[in-house]
Each structure stands twice: as structure tokens, then as C-alpha cells.
């Protein structure tokens with residue numbers, strides 16, 4: 001086969017770009033700091049990436065359908081707080097408290113989906129409203145104060161399985177499941193179809209609303225899993241948890257090759273995108289670059305990524 | 318030739334009205350098609366052709382009037398309802414999904430499953446989709462080349478062929494084609510016209526919309542003319558010349 005076609009086919013889901021960026025970043029990081037490749041630091045990176053990556057998994061699915069979810073950071077906070085409040089104040093057993101938190105995430109996602117697919121509010125606005133409501137709900141629920149000091153058995157979620165952080169394994173498991181669902185189920189096929197041509201997909205008889213609803217529910221569920229994970233990691237639920245995480249999640253998806261206009265990209269790429277974001281933050285920390293400059297650096301990387309990816313599309317056409 | 322005179326039409330639309338806000342797009346149109354009959358539907362831009370066939374294919378309901386299939390009154394609430402009655406449509410705005418490959422487009426909305434049946438979480442049978450897509454395209458004697466290509470990578474003619482193949486996979490009783498040749502080169506247009514003639518032999522009714530009247534006259538048994546939402550002509554193709562048809566389309570003298 002023509003090597004150009006072959007390359008294009010491999011890169012159909014655009015994983016080459018984030019993979020290349022990650023490899024480059026790791027090489028640069030390793031040569032800049034002797035601490036970067038130490039086991040301690042690698043474990044740290046893997047724990048850090050878990051929470052951003054799990055938000056990005058849900059976000060990527062929403063973006064693949066051509067929508068956006070701005071509420072994932074706030075849904076993380078309210079789910080984390082509900083779990084914490086159930087455990088600490090209501091004395092509910094850990095599994096039930098976790099289920100409660102996840103349930104809140106699913107509910108928030110379902111409301112987003114209903115607003116977008118049935119009421120036909122643009123997802124940008126619908127999820128912005130959800131973001132405000134969920135953040136406000138978190139503050140009301142916790143009186144604006146952190147809820148902290150959980151049982152050891154709950155904190156074990158942020159522990160280790162052998163050399164690997166459990167948080168990372170959870171996230172990795174979710175990614176494997178999600179990617180398989182996207183590539184091999186009817187649902188996954190419709191996610192890409194809705195993102196590529198919503199009207200055409202409706203015309204062949206696909207229930208587009210149901211697909212959108214499900215995608216927002218999954219994003220809410222991912223955010224809630226992230227909330228429980230963050231509770232365990234910090235041994236506290238902060239009402240301000242997850243502020244700005246929606247932007248990190250969107251950035252991870254875009255860096256990972258997910259097109260904001262929908263229909264193109266993958267979870268594999270998104271995972272690499274999340275790693276790029278995390279490794280970047282990590283190396284800047286190791287080099288003792290201040291937090292303010294880190295924001296600027298991340299913004300620049302995202303801009304460069306967006307530009308080179310859109311160039312890539314033009315080449316492909 | 319299929320029974321365009323004999324007996325009851327396969328599908329009938331009676332007194333169809335459609336308003337879009339203040340626009341009265343269809344003003345009481347009657348329309349029918351027999352099995353194995355090719356009906357050319359013509360009219361100026363905005364005459365209501367697409368609106369009429371979108372009602373027939375279930376995209377939206379008529380505001381007034383009724384649709385009768387094989388003598389039974391029907392009500393289509395979605396394209397799916399129309400499909401279940403054997404009405405398939407190739408839309409003017411090419412309805413392919415550019416970021417999916419050829420088999421994915423042909424089977425969109427009715428993917429064969431390995432397990433899980435009709436559920437949303439069913440596992441796709443990709444091997445079967447590829448095999449059946451290839452067999453179907455061979456039967457239609459069209460050459461797409463690489464079936465793993467995305468629809469967005471195909472030429473206009475290839476895309477149109479995929480859209481038609483998708484419609485034919487269901488073995489429809491009626492195939493509606495809204496300007497199927499608008500984006501095509503001469504050679505590709507000829508292939509589509511040949512295909513329409515083959516459908517006729519298989520006793521499939523066809524509604525064929527085109528701005529190129531030569532094409533319409535080349536395949537149609539009967540010509541229906543719309544002007545500003547009204548039917549102003551309904552004649553066997555051999556009792557009408559292109560000049561007369563144009564006069565009816567634009568109206569006035």
C-alpha cells in the first residue's frame with residue numbers, strides 16, 4: 001500500500017501526535033532533571049495523572065459527539081463532598097457512601113444530557129449552568145468547609161497494588177473499558193457518527209438523543225469517580241476541589257487528538273494527552289518554576305497543539 | 318414495464334400541506350407511485366420537492382393530508398417508520414458520515430451484532446459488515462476500491478454510490494433520490510441512471526429528483542411538476558417535451 005495512505009490510516013485516530021509529544025517531553029524532562037525518572041517521582045506522576053485522566057475520559061466522549069461538558073470539575077467536587085459527608089457526618093458504610101457519590105455524578109450527567117438532548121440547550125450553556133449549581137450545592141452541603149479525616153480502609157483507595165498506585169489502576173481500567181466500548185459497540189459507533197454528522201445519523205433512524213444522554217451520564221460518572229479518588233488521595237473533600245479541572249480535561253482531550261468539532265479522536269490519545277499535561281506540570285515543579293508561570297506554559301502548549309493538529313487535518317484532506 | 322397504469326398505486330399522498338412559519342411550502346399536493354415505476358419530480362428551486370419527499374420519508378409530518386401505503390393509511394413519526402414500510406431515501410444533503418468508513422456508513426443504524434442483539438451496548442460484527450458491504454457493492458457493479466476508506470476520502474460519485482447501496486441493502490419497495498446526481502461528473506451520473514433502470518427491473522418504485530431535465534426524461538416513466546408548492550403537471554414522460562416541462566415549472570407566459 002502507498003506509505004502515505006498507510007500512515008494516514010494509522011493516524012486516523014490521531015494518537016501519533018500526543019505519543020510523539022509525550023516521548024519528546026519525557027526525553028527533555030529526563031535530561032533536565034535527575035529526579036524525573038526516579039521511582040518515587042514516576043509513582044507521583046501516575047497518581048497525579050489518574051484524576052485528570054479520568055475526567056478527560058468522560059470529557060473526550062462528550063467532545064466526540066460534538067458537545068462539551070464544563071461541569072466535570074464541579075461534579076467532581078459535589079460527588080466527593082457527598083461521599084465525604086455520608087461517611088463522616090451520616091456514618092454511612094464506605095461502599096454505600098461511594099455509591100452515593102457516584103449516584104450524584106450520574107444524576108448530574110443525566111440532567112446535562114436531558115437539557116442538551118431534549119430541551120436542546122447548547123451543551124456549552126447547559127453544562128455551565130450545571131457547573132454553577134453543582135459548585136453552589138457543594139458549598140451548601142459542606143457549609144463551605146473541608147470535610148476531612150477518613151477511615152484507613154477508605155484511604156486505601158489511594159494506596160498501592162505492588163509498585164503501582166491503585167488510583168492509576170482504576171483509571172487505566174476505566175480507559176480500557178471505555179476504549180473497547182468506543183471501538184467495538186454500537187454505542188461507540190454512534191458516538192462517532194453523531195459527532196461526524198448528527199442529522200445524517202438521525203435520518204438513518206438512530207436515536208441520537210439516547211446516545212447524547214448516555215455520553216453525558218458517562219462524563220458525570222467519570223467526574224464522580226474522580227471525586228472519590230481525590231477524597232482518598234487528600235484524605236479530605238474540599239468544596240473548592242476540581243476548580244479549573246474541566247479545562248485540564250478538555251486540554252488533555254484536545255492534546256490527545258480529539259477534535260472539538262466532534263467525530264475524531266480516541267481515548268488512547270486522550271490518555272497520552274493527560275500524561276503530557278501531567279508530565280509538563282511535574283517537570284516544571286522539579287525545575288522549581290512558579291505556579292503562575294506554569295499556567296502560562298500549559299496555555300502555550302495547548303495553543304501549539306491546537307495549531308499543529310488543525311494543520312494536520314488540512315494535510316489529510 | 319411495471320404496472321404504472323394497472324391498479325392501485327403502491328403509495329399515495331393526498332392533499333399534503335406544509336407550512337414553515339409563514340411559508341406555505343406545500344399547498345395540497347397529491348402524489349403517487351406504483352411499484353416498478355420511476356417518477357421524475359421536477360420544479361424550480363424552492364418549489365417544495367425536498368419538502369414533499371421528506372414528508373414521504375418520515376423526516377417530518379404533513380400539517381394536513383394523508384399518506385396511504387398499499388391501501389392502508391399510515392403515519393410516519395420518524396424516518397425509521399417509513400423505512401419499516403419499505404421506503405428508503407437518498408437525501409440531497411449527502412447523509413453519509415464522513416469520519417466513518419464505507420461498511421460503517423452502509424450499516425449505520427442497523428449494525429449486525431456478535432452478541433447483544435439490538436441493544437445499544439451490542440458488540441459489532443465488523444467482519445460481517447465488511448463482507449456484506451463488499452458483496453452488496455459487487456452486486457451493484459460499482460467499484461469503491463478500498464472499503465476501509467473513510468466516506469470523507471471518497472469522490473462524489475463513490476459517496477453517492479455508498480448512499481444508494483445503503484438504501485438498497487434493506488430491499489426497499491420505494492427508493493427516493495433527491496438530486497442524486499447534483500455533485501457528480503458525467504460518467505458517474507450515467508452510472509446512477511443505469512442503476513435506476515436496474516431498480517425498475519426489480520420492481521422497485523423510484524422517485525427521482527433532478528435539476529437536469531435531460532436526466533429526468535432519460536429515466537422517468539412519469540413526470541410530476543411542482544411550482545410554488547402546487548402540483549402543476551402530472552404526465553407520462555412520453556406525452557411531454559422538455560420545453561413544455563420548463564414552461565410548467567416557471568409558469569406565466
Ligand SMILES: Nc1ncnc2c1ncn2[C@@H]1O[C@H](COP(=O)(O)OP(=O)(O)O)[C@@H](O)[C@H]1O
Nearest residue numbers: 337340342360361362363364365366367368369
Ligand atoms: N426546514 C425548513 N424550515 C423553513 N423553511 C423551509 C424548510 N425546508 C424548506 N423550507 C422552505 O420551503 C420551501 C420549499 O423548499 P424545498 O422543499 O427545499 O424546495 P426544493 O427542494 O423544491 O428546492 C422553500 O421556500 C424553503 O425555503
Ligand SMILES: [Mg+2]
Nearest residue numbers: 366367368409
Ligand atoms: Mg431540494
